[in-house]
Amino acid sequence: MDPFESIKATFFQECEELLTDMESGLLAMEAGDDDPETINAVFRAVHSVKGGAGAFGLEQLIRFAHVFETILDELRSGRLSLTEDVTRVLLRASDVLADHVQAARNDGSVDETRTHGMISDLQGLVGAERAAELGFDGEEEDAGEEDFGFVPVTLSLDEPADDAPPADVSDLIASLAPAPEAEAEAEAEVAAPAADSLAEAGAAPAWRVTFRPKTEMYAKANEAGLVLRELARLGGVEVNLDASAVPPLDQLSAEQAYLSWTIRLTGDATEAEVRDVFEFVEDDCDLSIVREGEAAEAEAEAEAAAPVDIAAEDSDAPADAVEAAAAAPLDLDALLARVQGDSPAAEPAEAEAPAETPAPEAEAPASAEPASLDVAGLIALAEKASTEHALATPAAKPEPKVETKAESKAQAAAPTGGSAAPAPTIRVDLDRVDRLINAVGELVIQQAMLSQRVFESGLARSSDVALGLEDLELLTREIQDSVMAIRAQPVKSVFQRMPRLVREVADMVGKKVRLVMEGENTEVDKTVIERLSDPITHMLRNAIDHGLERPEDREANGKPGEGVVRLAALHRGGRIVIEVQDDGRGINRERVRGIAMSKGLIAEDAVLSDDEIDNLIFLPGFSTADVVSDISGRGVGMDVVKRSIQALGGRISISSEPGKGSKFTMSLPLTLAVLDGMVVSAAEQTLVAPLSNIVESLTPRSEDVHLIGGRDAVIRIRETFVPLIDVGVALGFRDTPLPPSSGVAVLIESEGGGKAALLVEAIQGQRQVVIKSLEANYQQIPGVAAATILGDGRVALILDVDALVTSSRRKSAPRIEKRMAG
Amino acid sequence: MTKTVLTIDDSRTMREMLNMALVQAGYRVLQAVDGVEGLEVLRAEGADVVITDINMPRLDGFGVIEGVRADPSHRATPILVLTTESDATKKERARAAGATGWIVKPFNPTKLVDAIRRVAA
Numbered sequence: 001m002d003p004f005e006s007i008k009a010t011f012f013q014e015c016e017e018l019l020t021d022m023e024s025g026l027l028a029m030e031a032g033d034d035d036p037e038t039i040n041a042v043f044r045a046v047h048s049v050k051g052g053a054g055a056f057g058l059e060q061l062i063r064f065a066h067v068f069e070t071i072l073d074e075l076r077s078g079r080l081s082l083t084e085d086v087t088r089v090l091l092r093a094s095d096v097l098a099d100h101v102q103a104a105r106n107d108g109s110v111d112e113t114r115t116h117g118m119i120s121d122l123q124g125l126v127g128a129e130r131a132a133e134l135g136f137d138g139e140e141e142d143a144g145e146e147d148f149g150f151v152p153v154t155l156s157l158d159e160p161a162d163d164a165p166p167a168d169v170s171d172l173i174a175s176l177a178p179a180p181e182a183e184a185e186a187e188a189e190v191a192a193p194a195a196d197s198l199a200e201a202g203a204a205p206a207w208r209v210t211f212r213p214k215t216e217m218y219a220k221a222n223e224a225g226l227v228l229r230e231l232a233r234l235g236g237v238e239v240n241l242d243a244s245a246v247p248p249l250d251q252l253s254a255e256q257a258y259l260s261w262t263i264r265l266t267g268d269a270t271e272a273e274v275r276d277v278f279e280f281v282e283d284d285c286d287l288s289i290v291r292e293g294e295a296a297e298a299e300a301e302a303e304a305a306a307p308v309d310i311a312a313e314d315s316d317a318p319a320d321a322v323e324a325a326a327a328a329p330l331d332l333d334a335l336l337a338r339v340q341g342d343s344p345a346a347e348p349a350e351a352e353a354p355a356e357t358p359a360p361e362a363e364a365p366a367s368a369e370p371a372s373l374d375v376a377g378l379i380a381l382a383e384k385a386s387t388e389h390a391l392a393t394p395a396a397k398p399e400p401k402v403e404t405k406a407e408s409k410a411q412a413a414a415p416t417g418g419s420a421a422p423a424p425t426i427r428v429d430l431d432r433v434d435r436l437i438n439a440v441g442e443l444v445i446q447q448a449m450l451s452q453r454v455f456e457s458g459l460a461r462s463s464d465v466a467l468g469l470e471d472l473e474l475l476t477r478e479i480q481d482s483v484m485a486i487r488a489q490p491v492k493s494v495f496q497r498m499p500r501l502v503r504e505v506a507d508m509v510g511k512k513v514r515l516v517m518e519g520e521n522t523e524v525d526k527t528v529i530e531r532l533s534d535p536i537t538h539m540l541r542n543a544i545d546h547g548l549e550r551p552e553d554r555e556a557n558g559k560p561g562e563g564v565v566r567l568a569a570l571h572r573g574g575r576i577v578i579e580v581q582d583d584g585r586g587i588n589r590e591r592v593r594g595i596a597m598s599k600g601l602i603a604e605d606a607v608l609s610d611d612e613i614d615n616l617i618f619l620p621g622f623s624t625a626d627v628v629s630d631i632s633g634r635g636v637g638m639d640v641v642k643r644s645i646q647a648l649g650g651r652i653s654i655s656s657e658p659g660k661g662s663k664f665t666m667s668l669p670l671t672l673a674v675l676d677g678m679v680v681s682a683a684e685q686t687l688v689a690p691l692s693n694i695v696e697s698l699t700p701r702s703e704d705v706h707l708i709g710g711r712d713a714v715i716r717i718r719e720t721f722v723p724l725i726d727v728g729v730a731l732g733f734r735d736t737p738l739p740p741s742s743g744v745a746v747l748i749e750s751e752g753g754g755k756a757a758l759l760v761e762a763i764q765g766q767r768q769v770v771i772k773s774l775e776a777n778y779q780q781i782p783g784v785a786a787a788t789i790l791g792d793g794r795v796a797l798i799l800d801v802d803a804l805v806t807s808s809r810r811k812s813a814p815r816i817e818k819r820m821a822g
Numbered sequence: 823m824t825k826t827v828l829t830i831d832d833s834r835t836m837r838e839m840l841n842m843a844l845v846q847a848g849y850r851v852l853q854a855v856d857g858v859e860g861l862e863v864l865r866a867e868g869a870d871v872v873i874t875d876i877n878m879p880r881l882d883g884f885g886v887i888e889g890v891r892a893d894p895s896h897r898a899t900p901i902l903v904l905t906t907e908s909d910a911t912k913k914e915r916a917r918a919a920g921a922t923g924w925i926v927k928p929f930n931p932t933k934l935v936d937a938i939r940r941v942a943a
Binding site: 003004006007010011013014040041043044047048051052054055219220221222223225226227230277279280283 | 832836838839842877879897900901923939943
C-alpha cells in the first residue's frame with residue numbers, strides 16, 4: 001500500500017479509538033466526573049482527530065473538530081463550567097464528530113444542517129461575545145483555512161523554494177530525498193555563493209544583518225553557528241565576528257553570551273526570508289536586518305548594537321586588538337566546518353577545543369597582532385556557552401535500563417506497530433485463529449479417542465501409557481483454553497456503541513433517558529460479540545420506546561422524569577448473560593393477553609402465569625406494527641430477536657413488574673466451539689446435555705412420578721413438581737416411554753429458570769466436547785442444539801435443553817387449542 | 823553520521839507521519855507515546871533532536887521540555903515543539919521552558935526537515 005494511504009488508514013483506526021475515549025470521557029463527565037484529567041483526555045482526543053485531519057486536508061472534519069475543541073478548551077481552562085446542559089451538548093457534538101470521521105473515511109458527505117446546528121449549539125455554550133473572541137465570528141469557512149489549512153509546499157532539494165506551486169502531500173513525501181544528500185547540497189551551496197559574493201560585492205542588493213544572541217538563546221539549545229549556516233543558504237554571506245565583549249578567561253562565564261555577528265547577505269532573499277531564519281531565536285537576540293543602501297541608518301544601528309562598551313570598560317582587554325579581530329572577515333568555511341561537527345551534547349571532544357586553542361584574551365595582549373586571533377577558538381567558545389554544562393558531565397549518561405532500551409528499540413524497529421496500548425499486542429488474521437481452534441478441536445477429539453482405546457485395551461490405570469495420557473489430557477485442555485481465550489473479547493466493543501443509540505432514540509421519542517452500563521469488560525467469544533449488537537439494539541430501542549413512560553407521565557406517578565435503562569453483561573453458569581432493564585411502566589399484561597388471544601396464539605381459557613404472559617411477546621406472529629412489542633416502529637418483532645438469539649444457542653426471556661419496569665435477559669454460550677457436557681444414553685443413542693444446565697441427577701421412584709392427562713409425566717422433587725421428559729420419545733427415537741424407575745432423571749434448568757427432568761437410560765460421564773454445527777452440516781432439529789464426535793468416533797447429538805423445557809411447558813397450550821378445535 | 827530524532831506524540835497517526843518523513847529524510851527515528859516514555863527513551867538511547875507534542879497524557883510537552891533541560895546530559899539537546907496550537911501563549915510557555923523551536927501542525931516534510939536543520943548540526 002502507498003505509505004501515505006497506509007498512514008491514512010492508521011489515522012482512521014486511531015480515530016475510532018479516540019472517538020471511543022472521547023465518548024467514555026464525556027459519559028464519565030455526564031455521570032459527575034469532574035476530574036481535570038477526564039476533561040483533558042476528551043480534549044486530547046478531539047485535538048488528535050483534528051491534528052490528523054489537518055495532515056490529510058479533511059476540511060469539514062477539521063472545521064468541526066476545531067469548534068468542538070475550542071469549546072472543550074474553554075471547559076478545560078475553567079472559563080466554562082461543567083453543567084448537565086453542557087455535557088448534553090458535548091455528547092451530541094461527539095456524535096456529529098463521529099459522523100464527520102465516518103464521512104471523511106468513506107469520502108461521503110455530512111449532514112450540513114446538523115453540523116451547522118451543532119456548531120451554533122456549541123458556540124451557544126460560551127455566549128455570543130466569547131464566541132466572537134474565540135474567532136467563531138467569521139463563519140466556519142475560514143476558521144479552518146486560516147489556522148489549520150494544509151498548504152502543501154513542493155520540496156525541491158536543489159533550492160529550498162517555498163514558493164513553488166502547491167503539490168499533493170503524497171507527492172511531497174515521495175519526493176523527499178534522504179538528508180545526507182541535502183546536507184551535502186547545503187554545504188556546497190554555502191561554499192559557492194560565499195565565493196561569488198566576493199566578485200559581486202557592491203553590485204547585488206545586500207542585507208546587513210546584525211545578530212547578537214542573548215544568554216537565553218543558548219539556554220534553549222539554539223546555536224549561533226546553525227543560524228549563520230541557515231542564513232548562508234539564502235545567498236552569499238560575509239560574516240564578521242565581534243568578539244570584543246569576551247572577557248578575560250578568569251572572568252569568563254561559560255553560560256554567558258559574548259559574541260555578536262554582522263552579516264552581509266547578497267542575493268535576492270526577501271526580508272521575510274531573512275527574518276524566517278531567525279524565527280526560533282528572534283526573541284532571544286538583538287537583531288537588525290536592513291538594506292545595505294540605507295547605510296547611515298544601518299551604521300547607526302550596528303553601532304548601537306555593538307557591545308563595545310563592555311570591552312572598553314574592561315581595562316585588561318586590548319580593545320584595539322579585539323576590535324580589529326572583529327572587523328576581520330571570518331573564514332566562513334572554517335566556521336562551518338567547526339559548527340557542522342556533531343551535536344555538541346554528544347561530542348565530548350569539543351570540550352577540549354577551548355582549552356587546546358590559545359585563549360584569545362591571553363594571546364592578544366602579548367602579540368598585539370590582531371590576525372593571530374583564533375577564530376575557531378572563539379566559535380568554540382560561543383558553543384561552549386551553550387554546551388558547557390553538558391560537557392562538564394560527559395560520562396554522566398545514565399546506564400540505560402535494559403527493558404527501556406528494548407522497548408525503544410522495538411519501537412524504532414517497528415514504528416507502525418502502534419504502541420499506544422500499555423500491553424503489547426499483535427494483530428492476527430481471524431482465519432488463522434479459527435484454523436488453530438479447529439485443529440485444537442480435532443486434537444481434543446483425537447485425545448479422547450486415544451484415551452478410550454487405551455482404556456479398552458485393558459491397560460492398568462497406573463501404567464505409564466495411561467499416566468502419560470492423563471498428562472496429555474491436561475495439556476490438551478490447557479491448550480484449548482488458551483486458544484479460546486485468543487478469541488475472547490470484552491463486550492465493550494458492542495456496548496460502547498449503545499450510548500449514542502440511546503441518545504438518538506431518546507431524542508426521537510422525546511424522552512429523557514440515562515443509560516447505565518455494567519460489566520463492559522465481560523469477555524466472550526468474538527463470533528458471539530459480533531452477533532450481540534442487533535439484539536441489544538432492539539432491546540434498548542424497545543425499552544426506551546415502550547418500556548419508559550413520557551417524562552410528564554413519570555412525574556405524575558412520582559418517578560423522576562429521567563428514565564433509567566440499564567445494560568449489563570455478566571458471566572453466569574458458563575454463559576454470558578446480557579440484561580436490559582428499564583424502570584418504566586412494565587408490561588401491560590391485560591393487553592398482551594388480549595392480543596395473544598385475538599391472534600389465536602392462546603386459548604381463551606388458558607391459565608397462564610404472569611411470567612408466561614410476559615413471554616408471549618416472543619411468540620411468532622404476536623408482533624404487528626401497532627402492538628406493544630413492535631420496536632420503535634421498525635416493524636421488527638421480538639420473535640425475530642428471539643430467533644436470532646436462538647440461532648446462537650442463546651435464549652431470551654422477560655420479566656416485568658407493573659409500574660416498576662421490565663427486564664430482558666438474554667443468555668448466550670461463551671463460545672460456539674466447545675462445551676462441557678454430560679454424556680447420557682437414551683433409546684440406544686448417545687446424547688450430550690450441556691453441563692451448565694444440569695442441576696442434579698437422581699433415580700426416580702415410581703411413587704414420585706405422576707401422569708397428567710394420561711400422558712404428560714411430572715416428577716416430584718422435594719415438594720415441587722417438574723415435567724419429566726422422556727428424551728427418547730421427545731426426540732422421536734422411540735414411541736413407548738421408558739418406565740421411569742428403570743432410568744435416570746437429570747434435573748435441568750433452562751436460562752429462563754424453567755426446570756424439567758430429562759429421563760434417560762444411563763449417564764455415561766462428563767466430557768468436554770467440540771461443537772459441530774448441525775445447521776452447517778445438516779439442518780436445524782428442534783430439541784437438538786448441535787452435534788459432536790465422541791472419543792470412539794461416533795456422532796452424538798447435543799441436547800437443546802431450553803427447547804426441551806419450553807416444549808414440555810407449552811404442551812398445555814396447543815393441547816387446549818386442539819381440544820377447542822375438536 | 824545518521825542523526826537520531828526522538829518523536830514524542832500520543833497520536834499514532836502523527837508518529838507515523840513523522841516517522842515516514844524523517845526516515846525518508848535519512849534520520850534514525852525513535853518513538854515514544856507520552857512524555858514519561860519520551861524521557862525514558864531519551865535517557866536510554868539519547869537523541870540529537872527531540873520533537874514533542876504538547877497535549878499528551880501522563881506528561882505533557884512542557885513537562886518533557888523541563889525534564890530534558892533539567893537533565894545535565896541533555897541540557898543542550900535541541901527540542902522542537904510539535905503542536906497545532908497556533909496559540910501564542912502555548913508557544914511562549916514552551917519557549918520559556920526551554921524549547922529550541924517549533925513546528926506548527928499540520929507540517930509538511932520540508933518544514934519539518936528545515937526546522938530540524940535549524941537546530942541540529
